Amino acid sequence: MIERKRSVAGYDPTNVRCPHCMTDVPSLLRAPDECPHCGRALKDSAGHRVRDLDQDFGTIRDQLHEQSLRRLKQGTIVCVVLSLANGFAPVVFAPLIFIQQVIWARPLISAPYARHFSTSRRIVTRWLSRFFVFSMASIHVGGAVPGVHFALVIASPIVFVLTCGTTWAYHRFHLQREHDREPVMFVEKVLLVVGALCALLALAGMILIGMAVGGAISMFSK
Numbered sequence: 001m002i003e004r005k006r007s008v009a010g011y012d013p014t015n016v017r018c019p020h021c022m023t024d025v026p027s028l029l030r031a032p033d034e035c036p037h038c039g040r041a042l043k044d045s046a047g048h049r050v051r052d053l054d055q056d057f058g059t060i061r062d063q064l065h066e067q068s069l070r071r072l073k074q075g076t077i078v079c080v081v082l083s084l085a086n087g088f089a090p091v092v093f094a095p096l097i098f099i100q101q102v103i104w105a106r107p108l109i110s111a112p113y114a115r116h117f118s119t120s121r122r123i124v125t126r127w128l129s130r131f132f133v134f135s136m137a138s139i140h141v142g143g144a145v146p147g148v149h150f151a152l153v154i155a156s157p158i159v160f161v162l163t164c165g166t167t168w169a170y171h172r173f174h175l176q177r178e179h180d181r182e183p184v185m186f187v188e189k190v191l192l193v194v195g196a197l198c199a200l201l202a203l204a205g206m207i208l209i210g211m212a213v214g215g216a217i218s219m220f221s222k
């Protein structure tokens, strides 16, 4: 059962990975003190689980930094090209810029950091950055409006860099907190609840507008 889950999802929360020999160690209820494969300690003297971050934090942090910087530069070039193209065909390119920003800010720049996070930290950072990235990316949709699309030739790359830079800084901040074993902050949990409520309100608003438009159309067609 565990074998199957691991092969499907690529990640199994009932396993811990030995930071020494990189094999998965089943730990359904409680991780063992020593790795059954290489025999080295899975817990430190304080009883905390030994993680990749404890082994070589500086190298992991620097590698992630270089990778994200490279991806941010490449993404900015792509966004500039798409924004210039949006000056000619706004309806086609504005949604592409939206999608491009979401892909760069989350899977390409944030996700490599989140792989080192605990489950609760991963959930909170994922949803907070998701709310932020989608709100910011919706600015690019304005580029589909004729007239506004000229302004967004300049504005879209700036919004892109601000969004990706902010989510990157947020995940870098939490990599340090994960290493220091500092928990998710209270204000983040509050923001998460507020964000979820806003999303629900927006969804309810869209459904109401849809119903009103539908009603109006059926009234006029009679």
Ligand SMILES: [Zn+2]
Binding pocket: 018, 019, 020, 021, 022, 023, 035, 036, 037, 038, 039, 040
């Ligand atoms: Zn091991």
